[in-house]
Amino acid sequence: MTIYDIFFAIFALAYLPYLVIKGKAHRHFAQRFGKLPTAFSEIGASRPVWIHAVSVGEVMAVKNFVKKFSAGFPEKKIVFSTTTRTGSAVAAKVFGGEIRKFYFPVDFSFVVKRVVSIINPSAVLIMETEIWPNLILELSKNGIPVVLINGRISNRSFGGYRKIKIFFEGILKKISLFCMQTETDAGNIKALGAPENRVKVTGNMKFDIETEIRPTRSDNLSDLVGRKVSGSGNRLFVAGSTHGGEEEMILQAYAKLAREFRNLRLLIAPRHIDRSAAIKKIAAGMGFEGIFMSDFKKSPENDISGKKVLILDTLGDLKGIFGRAEVVFMGGSLVKRGGHNIVEPAMFGKPIVFGPYMFNFRDMARLFLEKKAALEVADKEGLTEELEVLLRDRKKAETLGQNAKKLLDEQRGATEKNVDEITRFIGKRLQHES
Numbered sequence: 001m002t003i004y005d006i007f008f009a010i011f012a013l014a015y016l017p018y019l020v021i022k023g024k025a026h027r028h029f030a031q032r033f034g035k036l037p038t039a040f041s042e043i044g045a046s047r048p049v050w051i052h053a054v055s056v057g058e059v060m061a062v063k064n065f066v067k068k069f070s071a072g073f074p075e076k077k078i079v080f081s082t083t084t085r086t087g088s089a090v091a092a093k094v095f096g097g098e099i100r101k102f103y104f105p106v107d108f109s110f111v112v113k114r115v116v117s118i119i120n121p122s123a124v125l126i127m128e129t130e131i132w133p134n135l136i137l138e139l140s141k142n143g144i145p146v147v148l149i150n151g152r153i154s155n156r157s158f159g160g161y162r163k164i165k166i167f168f169e170g171i172l173k174k175i176s177l178f179c180m181q182t183e184t185d186a187g188n189i190k191a192l193g194a195p196e197n198r199v200k201v202t203g204n205m206k207f208d209i210e211t212e213i214r215p216t217r218s219d220n221l222s223d224l225v226g227r228k229v230s231g232s233g234n235r236l237f238v239a240g241s242t243h244g245g246e247e248e249m250i251l252q253a254y255a256k257l258a259r260e261f262r263n264l265r266l267l268i269a270p271r272h273i274d275r276s277a278a279i280k281k282i283a284a285g286m287g288f289e290g291i292f293m294s295d296f297k298k299s300p301e302n303d304i305s306g307k308k309v310l311i312l313d314t315l316g317d318l319k320g321i322f323g324r325a326e327v328v329f330m331g332g333s334l335v336k337r338g339g340h341n342i343v344e345p346a347m348f349g350k351p352i353v354f355g356p357y358m359f360n361f362r363d364m365a366r367l368f369l370e371k372k373a374a375l376e377v378a379d380k381e382g383l384t385e386e387l388e389v390l391l392r393d394r395k396k397a398e399t400l401g402q403n404a405k406k407l408l409d410e411q412r413g414a415t416e417k418n419v420d421e422i423t424r425f426i427g428k429r430l431q432h433e434s
Helices: 003-021 029-033 039-044 056-072 085-095 109-119 133-141 155-163 165-172 183-191 217-228 247-260 273-285 293-298 318-322 343-347 359-370 380-392 394-411 414-433
Strands: 049-052 078-082 100-103 123-127 146-151 177-180 199-201 235-242 264-270 289-292 308-311 327-330 352-354
Touching: 003 133, 029 100, 039 100, 039 109, 049 056, 056 078, 056 085, 056 123, 056 146, 056 414, 078 085, 085 100, 109 133, 123 414, 133 146, 133 165, 146 414, 155 165, 155 183, 155 359, 177 183, 177 414, 183 199, 183 359, 217 293, 217 318, 235 247, 235 318, 235 343, 247 264, 247 273, 247 380, 264 273, 264 318, 273 289, 273 308, 289 293, 293 308, 318 343, 327 380, 343 394, 352 380, 352 394, 359 394, 380 394
Parallel strands: 049 078, 049 123, 078 100, 123 146, 146 177, 177 199, 235 264, 235 327, 264 308, 289 308, 327 352
Antiparallel strands: none
16 A cells, blocks of 8 residues: 555545445445446446546536547447545436446545456546645556546646645646646646646637527426516526535625515525535524425415525526526535636526636636626625626626627537547547457
8 A cells, every 4th residue: 555545544534434324325435445336347348538527517517529439439338436426426417327426436546446457448528637646656557548628727726736846746747638627727737747748728618518499308307497486577586506604795786675676585505415404504593494406396276475485406507597597596605616607608698607716617707707797706796797788788787698609609619629629639549449
């Protein structure tokens, strides 16, 4: 066992109680320790391509990539890993039974050795910046190329990685190709030790999330919201992907706004739906009645008065609901969680507001602000003030939304660039092994 394994084991033992308490140690958790279903051994004989995406945002961003990549290599099988349960659930919806899915292994040397042996990949494509030393070393030992796609290095991550550059540099040299989102990300990864000739700037695939709205179950729910809320002469304020500490601020802003805008209604969509019950309690403590969307769908005849707040407690429905909003706040940004992807509300041309903590989407947020396609607020007072302006000045809100939609059109194309770079780099190898 390496020193890294020892440190990782200490961390894992300390982290395990948290996983149990939070219910994250699910029934498929053994997969994270290399206990994969027998079907993976059969797939291993075909030398599949292994694609990894941590959670929901990464899964949605890589969806079109998988489609385009598969079109170029139709004989090549793909296996897909996620880290979170929500990511796995969304992957199941996105890919169905076409692609076999599993949970990403913990980075113990003996675990990743087992998983690599079972899957026997011809290449591993990792979304964003999931750099796991033991996995990368094991893949390198077996001559398996590793490609980072949609790569990014936040300012905070860069500072942390720089402290261990001596160790980190050796790992980066084992990665075969870096497809980074921006010139800043490319510069950061090179400063940490990535070989310059392996670093490409290909853009952000999160701008390429599909824009068409398909008639799925999710849209049935958004249609219901449209009929019962916006279709009834009401105006909908959607707070998407919220985290603990934000709902109180959102509800306080809504309470003030609702006094002036009597037809304003609020829908809160927590980033983690297992927090829905807690949000209902928070709402009750502030004088509101929280209504779960799953219950609302069963009894749509219920009146949605100003003292009732909708809480989205289902997966995969937020995208369609953004299309029904008049204004959108994107969560994880009034608290230090790094924000979330603002492409989905932007593609509907909705005016978007976010807080000061968008460091996980640093360049995207900066670009939206530069193009006057979103608004940044410092705190709950700022949130209330900006929402009030947008609700009162419909022309300003419309312009903000139009700018957002136009910006998306200008930024699309990263997915094809990533496919092209990977095809140039390992295309012949993949075709030979198919």
